[in-house]
Amino acid sequence: MSSGPLRVVAAMSGGVDSAVAAARAVEAGHDVTGVHLALSRNPASYRSGARGCCTIEDSNDARRAADVIGIPFYVWDMSAEFHDAVVVDFMDEYAAGRTPNPCLRCNESIKFAAVLDRALALGFDAVATGHYAELRPAPGAGGAQSRDQGLVELHRAADAAKDQSYVLGVLDQDQLRHSLFPLAGSEKPAVREEAARRGLLVADKPDSHDICFVADGDNAGWLAEKLGDRAPNHGGDIVDDATGEVLGRHDGTYAFTIGQRRGLKIGRPAPDGRPRFVLDIEPVAGTVRVGPRAGLRIDGLTGIRPRWCTAPLPAGEPFACTVQLRAHGTEHRAVVTPAADPHGDGPALDVELLDPAEGIAPGQAVVVYDGTRVVGSATISATRRSEQPA
Known part of the structure; x- marks a missing residue:
């Protein structure tokens, strides 16, 4: 140009x-x-x-x-x-x-x-x-x-x-x-x-922060209206991730996000008195799994459908970098290796997080940085839970 x-x-x-x-x-x-x-x-x-x-x-x-x-x-x-x-x-x-x-x-x-x-x-x-x-x-x-x-x-x-x-x-x-x-x-x-x-x-004029097409800012209410009883998300169990105990019922998995704490409506506190968080969502079964904050920690993820702002990273070669996992999130030191999607035929990114992250959900984007330079991005398809203590 x-x-x-x-x-x-x-x-x-x-x-x-x-x-x-x-x-x-x-x-x-x-x-x-x-x-x-x-x-x-x-x-x-x-x-x-x-x-x-x-x-x-x-x-x-x-x-x-x-x-x-x-x-x-x-x-x-x-x-x-x-x-x-x-x-x-x-x-x-x-x-x-x-x-x-x-x-x-x-x-x-x-x-x-x-x-x-x-x-x-x-x-x-x-x-x-x-x-x-x-x-x-x-x-x-x-x-x-x-x-x-x-x-x-x-x-x-x-x-x-x-x-x-x-x-x-x-x-x-x-x-x-x-x-x-x-x-x-x-x-x-x-x-x-x-x-x-x-x-x-x-x-x-104030900055815009909310999703523009959700008029009142109630994402869960908007999704409930638009999706209705669309299978397989109409109702299911809220269960304890560690014990499998059913703690409550919900009207649709679309009302939940990984890391959510409020609005779980499960009635009673955990045995240790600490709050529970959404750890996993299984839309086909309609199950929402909850547990302690430590369960949100991840140290790796898979990103699919990579898009490159510059030349693609060489396949199979680890790349030391930082990644950002939310629009206003912090950077995490990481090693990114381009690989094949383990669940498909397309390319993917394997991301090892040297700095563990919390509350990262499939569907979010992982953006790869080399200093201030943006290398590319991918859609998170799966995360790996850290075994480190909270």
Whole structure:
């Protein structure tokens, strides 16, 4: 992609970050067009009150920001693609006893796939977003990085508190080459101050944290309504993982996640008086297993469907690195070895955690880092429980 002026689609969510990113893209000399994504044909069913990223309110905020910046503005209807790739995937994953990250899936399938495909087809060169992450040219030929010659690297943002490289770890080289992240070196307070100086009314708008398509924030209630009595998740036992004793009943495994402590409704405390946590979910049997916090500790996992931000790691060769297992989680020292999926025909990652983790569920993403550089990601399919004491 040329380093000169580009024709750029600025994805404008209606928040402060994407508005400032669009303004900076204009200042950098690019020919910028603002685009807001309509992700629901019934926006009133999505989160409102400046909490979501795809409501009518957000669309109006994005339009006003584009007017202030002085760029053309359009709304692109991505509701069908969003429903199929994100909402249905969210329901299917929970129905299968896994814990998905819908924002990561949205980045992969919508913002940097469907949007980029449409932008390129219309003659644009790149998509700019308000994500906090940095793109760098990969080192040239020679040395340990020679296999990355000519690639673009994705790195953590300067603002560690706002770093979003984890949810961008699903992007491949072609997508990264056509992406711009104008906020890479910025911290959030400075972005808000800049928005105010530019006269953008979204300067003080709260950040969005919740799942946009769950209007009231009640994920379990939303899933119960959407899935109903969809087998095999309608009712089952809550059992003690150590003894097998049935402690209670539940109305659906989709209401539980690994590591959950509250809302178990099992009536009485454990014999030692300590709280119980969800340790395992068996959707086919409808069984939710609970036990002490020590049972949440894992020291290894398997990741399937790897996606590489740079050149793929060589198969069978251990790679010393760090991994992140949640969007706002800590880094864990690890050794990652590309291998075959033990339950299928595709590639997989075997991850040995040198720093054990807690409460990690199948369906989450493992993102692999080499320093600040994002190497790639995979979907967690299985975990290995640590035998170390809590």
